[in-house]
Amino acid sequence: MKVPAAARNRARELHAQLHEHNYRYYVLDEPLISDAEYDDLLRELQDLEETYPPLTTPDSPTQRVGAEPVKAFGEVRHALRMLSLDNAFSDDELADFDRRVQAALGRAQVDYAAEPKLDGLAVSLLYESGVLVRAATRGDGSTGEDVTQNVRTIASVPLKLEGSGVPDSLEVRGEVYLSHAGFHELNRQAGAQGQKLFVNPRNAAAGSLRQLDPAITARRPLEMYCYGVGKVTGGKLPGTHSGVMAQLAGWRLRVYDDIRVVHGYSGCRAYYRHYEKIRGDLPFEIDGVVFKVDRLDLQDELGHVARAPRWAIARKFPAQECETRVLGIDVQVGRTGALTPVARLEPVFVGGVTVTNATLHNQDEIDRKDVRVGDTVIVRRAGDVIPEVVRVVPKRGRRRGPAYNILATHPVCPVCGSHVHKAADEAVVRCSGGLFCAAQRKQAIKHFASRRAMDIEGLGDKLVEQLVDRELVNDVGDLYTLSVDAVAGLERMAEKSAANLVAAIEASRQTTLERFIHALGMREVGESTAQILAREFGDLAPLMAADVESLQAIHDIGPVVAQYIVDFFAEAHNRGVIDKLLGSGIRWPRTGRPAGSKLAGKTFVLTGTLSVPRNELKARLQALGAKVTGSVSKNTDYVVAGDNPGSKYDRAVELGIEILDEASCMALLEKS
Ligand code: IVH
Numbered sequence: 001m002k003v004p005a006a007a008r009n010r011a012r013e014l015h016a017q018l019h020e021h022n023y024r025y026y027v028l029d030e031p032l033i034s035d036a037e038y039d040d041l042l043r044e045l046q047d048l049e050e051t052y053p054p055l056t057t058p059d060s061p062t063q064r065v066g067a068e069p070v071k072a073f074g075e076v077r078h079a080l081r082m083l084s085l086d087n088a089f090s091d092d093e094l095a096d097f098d099r100r101v102q103a104a105l106g107r108a109q110v111d112y113a114a115e116p117k118l119d120g121l122a123v124s125l126l127y128e129s130g131v132l133v134r135a136a137t138r139g140d141g142s143t144g145e146d147v148t149q150n151v152r153t154i155a156s157v158p159l160k161l162e163g164s165g166v167p168d169s170l171e172v173r174g175e176v177y178l179s180h181a182g183f184h185e186l187n188r189q190a191g192a193q194g195q196k197l198f199v200n201p202r203n204a205a206a207g208s209l210r211q212l213d214p215a216i217t218a219r220r221p222l223e224m225y226c227y228g229v230g231k232v233t234g235g236k237l238p239g240t241h242s243g244v245m246a247q248l249a250g251w252r253l254r255v256y257d258d259i260r261v262v263h264g265y266s267g268c269r270a271y272y273r274h275y276e277k278i279r280g281d282l283p284f285e286i287d288g289v290v291f292k293v294d295r296l297d298l299q300d301e302l303g304h305v306a307r308a309p310r311w312a313i314a315r316k317f318p319a320q321e322c323e324t325r326v327l328g329i330d331v332q333v334g335r336t337g338a339l340t341p342v343a344r345l346e347p348v349f350v351g352g353v354t355v356t357n358a359t360l361h362n363q364d365e366i367d368r369k370d371v372r373v374g375d376t377v378i379v380r381r382a383g384d385v386i387p388e389v390v391r392v393v394p395k396r397g398r399r400r401g402p403a404y405n406i407l408a409t410h411p412v413c414p415v416c417g418s419h420v421h422k423a424a425d426e427a428v429v430r431c432s433g434g435l436f437c438a439a440q441r442k443q444a445i446k447h448f449a450s451r452r453a454m455d456i457e458g459l460g461d462k463l464v465e466q467l468v469d470r471e472l473v474n475d476v477g478d479l480y481t482l483s484v485d486a487v488a489g490l491e492r493m494a495e496k497s498a499a500n501l502v503a504a505i506e507a508s509r510q511t512t513l514e515r516f517i518h519a520l521g522m523r524e525v526g527e528s529t530a531q532i533l534a535r536e537f538g539d540l541a542p543l544m545a546a547d548v549e550s551l552q553a554i555h556d557i558g559p560v561v562a563q564y565i566v567d568f569f570a571e572a573h574n575r576g577v578i579d580k581l582l583g584s585g586i587r588w589p590r591t592g593r594p595a596g597s598k599l600a601g602k603t604f605v606l607t608g609t610l611s612v613p614r615n616e617l618k619a620r621l622q623a624l625g626a627k628v629t630g631s632v633s634k635n636t637d638y639v640v641a642g643d644n645p646g647s648k649y650d651r652a653v654e655l656g657i658e659i660l661d662e663a664s665c666m667a668l669l670e671k672s
Contacts, residue, residue: 003052011055014045018061019160026156026223027254059131059160064153069213069500072457072507073145076136079171079231081613082122083141084307085290085314091269094291097313098265101293104302104310112291113241114271115227115259117314119285120177120205123151124230127170130161130251137209141307142616150209151176153218161251167235172253174226178205179284182221194492196462200353201285212457212500226253227290240294261294272315279317288316306613321380322355323393324348326373329360329404333415335443336523337431341366341406343377343389350381358387363406364427372401415439435573441475442468444521448476452527453519454511457504458497466490475573476519477580479505513540513588520578523564532556533565535622539590540578544569555629598672600625605632607649608642610662617665624672632657640665 021038025031042061049056056062088094101110122138135151136144151157154176161170178186183201186208190197198204208220226248229237237244242261249255262271268291275289293299293311302310328344341360348355358379360366369391371377376395381387406429412419418433431437445464449456456479467473472486482505488498511519517540518530525533536554537543543565551562568574604621606614606628617640618628632639632651639652639659652659660668 067149067214076146082138086308088315095265109264111294113294114262116286117288117290118175119202119287120175123176125172130166132159149214150217154222156254158252163251169233171230173228176224225256288314290314319380320350322348322350326375333439338428355387358389362427374401447521448519454508456508458501475577477577480584509585522568524561602637603627605639608645610642
């Protein structure tokens, strides 16, 4: 299509104006025009682009409103691993960090760039020739999800960088988060529509960014601050972290405005103290402050260990505690039938969220703390973990209620009425109802659908409750026979979201063996055990046929877990559900064990500090059929020793086992 020059020029003008106003509003917080005027300009551009579609470029300000929904996110492999941070929970630990840095660098004083630690989620932005072309979540650090369309909707993320010297390719990293105000507004809306509320800004931000429909993300008031760079090519950046941050701001990326260069431990401590005092006044949640060696050449010299750089530390705020009263003690039934006592509390605001429940763990814990209904208690909340009751605050002269006993209050399961029992060697009380118990079935289905299991997008708690209550789904096998019509009949389910859900269920059929094993929800078989089982057995049938002895022969699988696994597959009902699942087309790539590899069947032990992340090396070895175990024995074939190897090295020498340094291990990998 031919676009008239006048239209092209006007579009260019509108781009520039809208980018400028957007930047002033969202990054600088200094708007020049009213919202209505901004909307007029945007509408004019939208009209132009509708008339002349070639004008719609990826950096157009119209591209923020949310593109078409996707079925699933693509994968993005990070060019440089996205690392995590080590934590210091006290001044002493912070001082230790500074001492380690000084010692490693052989310097008496080191300058650090200090900045707040935002509580959101890490995102990587890729700018090619200054244009935002891709955005990805951190994922496991090596591979994340492609959330480009969603990130485009975040107004403080520039679609295009301005200014001179922008590198050809620039990867910027930072934190996507929700302000307190944004979070409360979101929850107000959710409440008004009868939806489930988000527990904290971080979960809300993560949930908002991981929407398959970018139009939903566009309505969430997400923000982003940049805190670093990844891979950079075709351009030069300043030699200090603080300098790089200033440069990013110069290109219009949003960078926190109180990043300070501080001297040594005492400078760090002062910055921390300051933020400890003002954290409550900030418009967003922070869970500590971060210190990074400012000079980049020194950062390189320090390098990193497995998951975190040696040149940075997060000084975390202590867990927050608060006093409140126990209004009652409820009981929740979990996937394995465990009855968990939960204190119902007079609502208190702790660490950025309103807490109304706190776990009491089990009867032993209740006894130890002697928590009773009516007591005044201290509740603690640290980071993302479930709030817990720490202790009772004694109140003199107040008559207390009776001691709480879960077996007395709940001789039968509160959900299905089956009797409950307590094994002599266990602290927990369990419902004996098994699959008869709706609570256990619901939990099993929620687990099956969860992100780290079958990853069925959109199958949340509320939906599972309804599906089970209406008897549309009795076990996980029924999920794959759900029709759009049946789902659309549920509360708050429009035709479109029903279709999306059925599509997501459909998409989950293609999975991996380890996800499937994890999803089955066998007792004590979490993600890593599932991974081990998948690797050892290569397929489901041999695992189902395994006996206790052969399971126990596997490193890391003890007698208890081995018995749980055998019991699970012995249960006719479970085999029936598995048949149903396989019959509905669930499949995974058959890997089996690579036969030809020279490393197949060889046992490795890794020790000391390696320059590649240990998990990565482990995975590479395993991919070639090798086993990687935790301790050296006469069955070990090779010990890979990095820097500062420990006792495993000595043991290998003692047993005469071949020791490889990192380079020779890599060479062996290459050859195989
Ligand atoms: S730097 C190489 N700086 O904290 C170090 N991270 O616990 C990589 N975070 O995954 C991170 N504020 O999501 C850095 N100013 C800041 C941060 C920050 C928040 C998050 C980030 C990271 C996590 C590590």
